[in-house]
Amino acid sequence: MRSRQEIKYMARTAIAEQRGTSIVTPLVMGLIIALGGIIGNLISVLFLFFGMLFIYATIFFIDLPLVVNNCGIFIKIFYRQRTSVDELFSNFSFNYLRKVGGMAWMMLFTFLWSLLFVIPGLVKAYSYSMTQYILADCPNVTAKDALKLSMRMTNGHKLDLFVMNLSFLGWQLLGMLTCGILSVVFVGPYVHATTAGYYVNLRDKALATGVIHPQELDPATAYNPQQNPQQWMQ
Numbered sequence: 001m002r003s004r005q006e007i008k009y010m011a012r013t014a015i016a017e018q019r020g021t022s023i024v025t026p027l028v029m030g031l032i033i034a035l036g037g038i039i040g041n042l043i044s045v046l047f048l049f050f051g052m053l054f055i056y057a058t059i060f061f062i063d064l065p066l067v068v069n070n071c072g073i074f075i076k077i078f079y080r081q082r083t084s085v086d087e088l089f090s091n092f093s094f095n096y097l098r099k100v101g102g103m104a105w106m107m108l109f110t111f112l113w114s115l116l117f118v119i120p121g122l123v124k125a126y127s128y129s130m131t132q133y134i135l136a137d138c139p140n141v142t143a144k145d146a147l148k149l150s151m152r153m154t155n156g157h158k159l160d161l162f163v164m165n166l167s168f169l170g171w172q173l174l175g176m177l178t179c180g181i182l183s184v185v186f187v188g189p190y191v192h193a194t195t196a197g198y199y200v201n202l203r204d205k206a207l208a209t210g211v212i213h214p215q216e217l218d219p220a221t222a223y224n225p226q227q228n229p230q231q232w233m234q
Contacts, residue, residue, distance in 0.1 A: 002197075004163065004167065007164075007198060008167075008190075011193035011197050012190065012193075014079075015077060015193050018077050019189075021073070023184065023189055025073050025085045026188050026192055029066045029067070032062065036055065036062060037058075039058075060103075064100055064103035064104070065096060065103075066092070067132055068099045068132050068135045069088045069089075069092065070192070071137075071192075071199075074192045074195070075133065075137055075199065075200065078193050094139070095139050102131055102135045102142075103132060105131075106128045106147055106150075109128065109147065113125075123158060126154060127155075129150065129154065129195075130149075130153050130154055133196065133199035134149055134199075138217045140218040141216070141218065145216070152206065152211055153206045153211070160198075164194065164195075168190070168191055168194075171186075171187045171190065172187060174187070175187045
């Protein structure tokens with residue numbers, strides 16, 4: 001498996017080649033999520049129940065599929081394959097219930113573990129953190145199986161993922177000092193691409209070591225570096 005430094009370097013190189021898409025995609029997703037929250041809060045002023053219902057409905061039926069599609073776009077960006085923000089919406093209805101179900105299971109189990117205090121919830125959050133990437137990358141994996149595969153894939157690597165997130169702390173502070181501008185144009189895309197890179201490397205290591213068998217991910221429908229090794233090694 002590649003080191004954190006190697007993955008981050010590859011992520012920076014990848015987003016530099018598709019700067020516009022890497023900036024606009026999470027920005028559009030974030031604006032849609034924020035808009036849903038604003039509308040829900042406005043409704044809550046007059047009708048509290050309907051406002052909360054609207055917020056939860058937009059989270060589950062709009063925001064979660066967008067998050068999965070965003071992960072799919074950044075997997076492509078990390079692979080240096082051409083993509084665009086259009087894929088946030090063009091793939092929206094594809095495997096729609098599976099995306100919603102997989103993300104809902106992830107949120108539910110993370111919440112239940114967090115009831116046992118912060119540490120168990122944090123550990124499980126990292127254990128389930130590859131679920132959305134599996135849902136985006138492997139369309140034939142079921143919602144529940146995506147959660148199980150993420151647990152196996154991240155086994156022994158949760159601390160690596162925690163350190164990876166911690167390594168962006170300085171950049172995130174700089175983003176706050178620039179009123180979020182740096183976060184939008186660089187830090188956010190950098191984090192998304194790096195996390196996608198971690199997924200790719202964790203997946204490939206799990207396959208290489210037999211932790212996960214190829215038929216479990218259906219590699220024929222997943223992005224595979226062997227399909228274009230020269231591009232992958234650039």
